[in-house]
Amino acid sequence: GAGVSQSPRYKVTKRGQDVALRCDPISGHVSLYWYRQALGQGPEFLTYFNYEAQQDKSGLPNDRFSAERPEGSISTLTIQRTEQRDSAMYRCASSHTSAGPGQSTDTQYFGPGTRLTVL
Amino acid sequence: AQKITQTQPGMFVQEKEAVTLDCTYDTSDQSYGLFWYKQPSSGEMIFLIYQGSYDEQNATEGRYSLNFQKARKSANLVISASQLGDSAMYFCAISDYGQNFVFGPGTRLSVLP
Numbered sequence: 001g002a003g004v005s006q007s008p009r010y011k012v013t014k015r016g017q018d019v020a021l022r023c024d025p026i027s028g029h030v031s032l033y034w035y036r037q038a039l040g041q042g043p044e045f046l047t048y049f050n051y052e053a054q055q056d057k058s059g060l061p062n063d064r065f066s067a068e069r070p071e072g073s074i075s076t077l078t079i080q081r082t083e084q085r086d087s088a089m090y091r092c093a094s095s096h097t098s099a100g101p102g103q104s105t106d107t108q109y110f111g112p113g114t115r116l117t118v119l
Numbered sequence: 120a121q122k123i124t125q126t127q128p129g130m131f132v133q134e135k136e137a138v139t140l141d142c143t144y145d146t147s148d149q150s151y152g153l154f155w156y157k158q159p160s161s162g163e164m165i166f167l168i169y170q171g172s173y174d175e176q177n178a179t180e181g182r183y184s185l186n187f188q189k190a191r192k193s194a195n196l197v198i199s200a201s202q203l204g205d206s207a208m209y210f211c212a213i214s215d216y217g218q219n220f221v222f223g224p225g226t227r228l229s230v231l232p
Binding site (some may be wrong): 041048089091106107 | 163210214
């Protein structure tokens with residue numbers, strides 16, 4: 001079946017502009033996660049949802065970052081007033097259930113990511 | 120707080136040889152999951168293998184196996200019969216009741232012909 005998809009794959013924007021990054025999870029997956037990955041480093045957690053409810057947003061760097069998943073499927077990560085330090089790969093992942101803790105159904109499947117460059 | 124340590128920034132292995140990538144973790148939770156992902160130069164994140172904290176058997180998936188030593192809090196990935204296509208970054212991750220994954224810094228594996 002189809003995997004996690006993200007759009008756009010590449011985004012170049014000027015400092016101060018707002019950007020919206022989209023994630024379409026695997027059909028039927030309950031949980032959706034957003035990560036940010038700097039070059040040569042592991043993904044860093046930003047926020048996650050179970051269905052439409054945002055369960056944890058402790059990883060969002062500041063209030064310029066927000067995310068939503070209004071119908072429990074597609075999610076959008078929005079960055080307002082972008083800054084050069086926001087440049088990174090933004091990755092979305094989804095998992096089958098939120099059974100937890102540490103169950104195999106928690107396995108997260110990642111999308112290809114959106115490479116954001118802020119000039 | 121959780122923490123994942125991968126002490127090998129880079130590893131080399133000869134094609135067809137086996138290689139072990141180290142991962143140690145720190146958690147106060149009794150129930151957790153350990154995951155390994157592969158990230159080739161194309162940038163995708165590919166799930167390789169999962170180990171639950173209560174699993175008594177070491178996980179295996181094809182050429183991948185996980186050497187899980189709970190008392191030592193280690194979950195090393197073993198790749199048997201290395202192939203050129205195994206050259207990539209490898210990330211170890213842990214999840215607990217909080218469910219978000221915490222990733223380690225990764226190990227870059229280079230397979231030599």
